[in-house]
Amino acid sequence: MLPEVKKHYGKVQNYYDGEFVDSETDRWLDVVNPATREVIAQVPCSSRDEVTAAIDAAQAAYEEWRMTPPNIRVQPLYRLKTLMEQNYEKIARVLAQEHGKVIDEARGSVRRAIDNIEFACGIPSLLMGETLVDGAAAGIDEEAIRVPLGVFACVAPFNFPAMVPFWFWPQAVACGNTYVVKPSEQVPLSQTFIFELIEQAGFPDGVINMVHGDRVVVDALIDDPRVKGLSFVGSTPIAKLLYAKCAAAGKRVQCQGGAKNFLTVMPDANLEAVLPNMVASFFGNSGQRCLAGAVLVPVGDRADEVVEKFVAAAKSIKLGYALDPTAQMGPVAAARHYDRIMGYIQKAIDEGATLLLDGRHPQVPGYENGCFIGPTVFDHVKPDATIVREEIFGPVVAIVRVKTLDEAIALANTSAFGNASAIYTTSGKAAREYTYRVDGGNVGINLGVAAPMAYFPFGGMRDSFFGDLHGQGKDGINFFTDRRVVITRWV
Amino acid sequence: MSATFPELNSYGTLVSFALSLEQVAEARAIAAGDERVARKHQKRARQLEQIFRERLNEVVLQPLSGLDRTAYLPADELDLAALEALIARFYDDAATVAAEVLIGVDRTFRKWAEESRGF
Numbered sequence: 303m304l305p306e307v308k309k310h311y312g313k314v315q316n317y318y319d320g321e322f323v324d325s326e327t328d329r330w331l332d333v334v335n336p337a338t339r340e341v342i343a344q345v346p347c348s349s350r351d352e353v354t355a356a357i358d359a360a361q362a363a364y365e366e367w368r369m370t371p372p373n374i375r376v377q378p379l380y381r382l383k384t385l386m387e388q389n390y391e392k393i394a395r396v397l398a399q400e401h402g403k404v405i406d407e408a409r410g411s412v413r414r415a416i417d418n419i420e421f422a423c424g425i426p427s428l429l430m431g432e433t434l435v436d437g438a439a440a441g442i443d444e445e446a447i448r449v450p451l452g453v454f455a456c457v458a459p460f461n462f463p464a465m466v467p468f469w470f471w472p473q474a475v476a477c478g479n480t481y482v483v484k485p486s487e488q489v490p491l492s493q494t495f496i497f498e499l500i501e502q503a504g505f506p507d508g509v510i511n512m513v514h515g516d517r518v519v520v521d522a523l524i525d526d527p528r529v530k531g532l533s534f535v536g537s538t539p540i541a542k543l544l545y546a547k548c549a550a551a552g553k554r555v556q557c558q559g560g561a562k563n564f565l566t567v568m569p570d571a572n573l574e575a576v577l578p579n580m581v582a583s584f585f586g587n588s589g590q591r592c593l594a595g596a597v598l599v600p601v602g603d604r605a606d607e608v609v610e611k612f613v614a615a616a617k618s619i620k621l622g623y624a625l626d627p628t629a630q631m632g633p634v635a636a637a638r639h640y641d642r643i644m645g646y647i648q649k650a651i652d653e654g655a656t657l658l659l660d661g662r663h664p665q666v667p668g669y670e671n672g673c674f675i676g677p678t679v680f681d682h683v684k685p686d687a688t689i690v691r692e693e694i695f696g697p698v699v700a701i702v703r704v705k706t707l708d709e710a711i712a713l714a715n716t717s718a719f720g721n722a723s724a725i726y727t728t729s730g731k732a733a734r735e736y737t738y739r740v741d742g743g744n745v746g747i748n749l750g751v752a753a754p755m756a757y758f759p760f761g762g763m764r765d766s767f768f769g770d771l772h773g774q775g776k777d778g779i780n781f782f783t784d785r786r787v788v789i790t791r792w793v
Numbered sequence: 794m795s796a797t798f799p800e801l802n803s804y805g806t807l808v809s810f811a812l813s814l815e816q817v818a819e820a821r822a823i824a825a826g827d828e829r830v831a832r833k834h835q836k837r838a839r840q841l842e843q844i845f846r847e848r849l850n851e852v853v854l855q856p857l858s859g860l861d862r863t864a865y866l867p868a869d870e871l872d873l874a875a876l877e878a879l880i881a882r883f884y885d886d887a888a889t890v891a892a893e894v895l896i897g898v899d900r901t902f903r904k905w906a907e908e909s910r911g912f
Binding site for chain 2: 575587627630
């Protein structure tokens with residue numbers, strides 16, 4: 303067992319204007335280790351005044367920061383990358399402890415956070431504008447230059463607490479904006495630890511800030527006209543709500559919502575080679591990934607074999623505490639979430655699905671009180687069943703058998719969500735057909751977690767994304783800058 | 794990272810198992826007075842740390858099966874030559890499973906297997 307960084311992290315602080323600040327709120331929430339249900343910290347539900355103070359700091363820093371040349375703006379990002387490499391294991395362990403994701407997954411998400419810093423370090427090249435000599439007329443040149451907008455903010459989810467803020471703020475800041483991060487109040491510790499590194503990296507005061515809390519913080523960010531844009535990752539109802547509120551307030555907005563991802567297995571799939579990948583898609587991060595497989599769709603006459611092998615592989619997954627390096631799956635992230643998933647399992651039983659593998663109440667020695675739910679698999683689920691339509695966000699698989707690829711694509715496209723989708727096949731034609739017709743933002747070919755790297759936009763369609771420009775990649779540059787057209791005539 | 798030999802059920806444990814083997818081999822090489830071999834193992838350990846940090850992202854994380862950890866445990870009584878033979882066998886087998894998802898790393902493992910056979 304790897305050691306915990308700390309047993310208890312005390313009262314978590316906010317960070318703004320270049321300082322860690324004790325919250326003055328009288329509302330505090332417990333941060334709970336989901337493997338033990340022990341309280342490991344308290345997080346403040348910060349007040350509107352505290353959010354305003356963070357925005358004041360960000361606004362005050364903005365003018366000087368935007369006038370700092372891009373090659374200088376990225377220097378603290380380089381230093382932060384080095385600091386995060388040096389503290390890589392420590393961040394991963396704090397994250398594993400607060401969230402429950404197993405240590406390999408925690409390390410992987412820290413890596414992705416660092417990837418995004420690296421991408422943002424390339425801003426001097428990425429931020430270049432466009433120029434056309436004689437673009438307007440003979441002797442009159444035209445150019446479009448990129449300009450930052452001001453203060454941006456993000457509201458982060460509970461499933462990737464260390465990584466998701468990095469989809470946004472390094473780019474935003476490198477583009478010349480200033481920023482406020484609101485971590486998930488359920489899992490604020492890894493982000494707070496990262497802010498200790500941010501403090502060491504030497505950003506000017508107010509350029510990057512963090513305020514903990516609940517919806518009071520979110521509302522205050524949206525209500526403040528100085529906040530020019532918001533990035534959100536979370537559930538669809540909240541994504542929809544924030545999208546509407548931000549649009550009404552004239553802000554830029556990108557809101558990633560929920561998901562229900564279909565994994566289609568063609569009869570020609572190389573099952574032996576792809577089975578571990580399929581299993582990892584459904585059960586990695588205990589199913590709490592917006593890219594996780596949720597519905598398994600075996601096509602044609604190999605369905606029995608696919609289901610049998612899939613269930614056998616799922617059965618062999620080892621549950622355990624995230625800091626046990628041999629654990630393959632940890633608990634779900636919170637008691638409230640645990641109850642919700644258990645409710646969905648019961649609902650599937652009530653609706654008549656065949657329970658092939660029951661993950662309720664697994665034995666995890668030493669962690670009897672933990673929020674553990676083992677791999678759970680339902681077969682012969684009807685396409686309109688609740689567990690096919692609604693996002694569960696846990697290790698629960700619905701199997702819907704179909705006869706043809708057309709049927710599989712039609713099934714995936716009936717979902718309200720359009721986050722991710724995958725096909726397992728050895729046929730290029732089938733893969734091409736699937737990619738072309740399936741209505742999802744991230745598609746995997748023989749890959750169950752089609753997670754875009756920092757230099758690609760993180761896709762999402764229909765009820766999985768509200769906005770125009772996605773997080774990461776060049777979409778991010780467009781989101782965090784506007785284009786000013788300059789037409790020049792020298793006389 | 795201290796020398797522990799976990800169950801080989803993920804790519805993370807595969808790489809940490811390799812790292813532990815390298816740490817043991819470096820210590821035995823130092824004890825045997827063979828600095829050249831000790832340096833080789835130290836260098837491999839550094840490369841493994843990099844693989845650990847840079848190659849194991851969520852696209853490639855998946856359960857691993859088919860390798861029995863007990864076949865590669867470095868018993869205390871093994872001399873350096875026997876330990877190198879065991880390490881070579883480990884990297885041969887690890888390369889086979891790594892070829893599925895850690896493409897490129899499998900070549901490194903094969904190279905190290907060859908190298909250990911030559912020590």
